[in-house]
Amino acid sequence: MNAKGDAMAENVKEFTDDNFTDEVINSDLPVLVDFWAVWCMPCRMVAPVVAEIATEYDGKLKVGKLDVDGNPGVAQKYGIRSIPSLLIFKNGEVAQMLVGAVPKPQITAKVDAVIG
Numbered sequence: 001m002n003a004k005g006d007a008m009a010e011n012v013k014e015f016t017d018d019n020f021t022d023e024v025i026n027s028d029l030p031v032l033v034d035f036w037a038v039w040c041m042p043c044r045m046v047a048p049v050v051a052e053i054a055t056e057y058d059g060k061l062k063v064g065k066l067d068v069d070g071n072p073g074v075a076q077k078y079g080i081r082s083i084p085s086l087l088i089f090k091n092g093e094v095a096q097m098l099v100g101a102v103p104k105p106q107i108t109a110k111v112d113a114v115i116g
Contacts, residue, residue, distance in 0.1 A: 011054045011055060011058055011063065012034075012050060012051055012054045012063050012064060012065060013062065013063065013064035013065075014064060014065060014066075014067075015033060015064040015065065015066040015071070015074070016066070016070070016071050016074075017071040017072075017073040017074050020066070020071075020074045023062070023064065024062075024064070024089050024092075025089070025092040026092065027062050027089070027092075029060065029061055029062045030060075030061050030062070030088060030089065030090045030095065030111075030114045030115055031061070031062040031063070031064065031088070031089045031090075032050070032053065032054075032061055032062070032063045032064075032086060032087075032088050032107075032111060033064055033065075033066055033086070033087045033088075033089065034046065034047070034050045034063075034064070034065040034066070034084060034085075034086055035065075035066050035068050035075055035078075035080045035083050035084060035085040035086070035087070036065055036066070036067060036068065036083055036084050037067060037068050037069050037083055038067070038069070040083050040084065042083075042084055042100065042101035043083055043084040043101075045101045046084045046086075046101045046102070047065075049103075049104045049107065050063060050065070050086070050107075051063075052104065053104070053107060053108065053111065056108075057111060057115075060115055061111060061115065068080060068083055078094065082099050082100065084099075084100065084101060085097065085098070085099050086098040086099075086102070086107060086110075088110055088111060088114045090114050095113075095114045096110040096111075096113065096114055098110060
């Protein structure tokens with residue numbers, strides 16, 4: 001648990017406007033990006049699911065969160081209007097997108113489609 005009381009899994013990275021290109025666009029692995037904000041209750045609901053996926057897909061998928069309030073550049077670039085939004089990147093491009101607190105099977109189905 002971090003100071004905010006969120007269970008931030010060790011293998012869930014923190015993406016920012018500054019590191020997004022290196023961590024996501026230039027990643028060798030597909031990347032699941034959870035666009036979220038501290039005040040967003042549905043984001044808090046999806047956070048443990050994202051952490052589980054990070055653990056289950058370790059080595060096959062990079063997983064991280066991007067706080068839209070602190071990093072408006074990336075959120076704006078990808079047209080994020082509702083959060084949570086989950087984008088799955090492959091080879092630097094958005095391959096899949098889910099909006100809202102969707103159930104885990106829906107997320108893993110999209111992940112599996114990208115990983116192949």
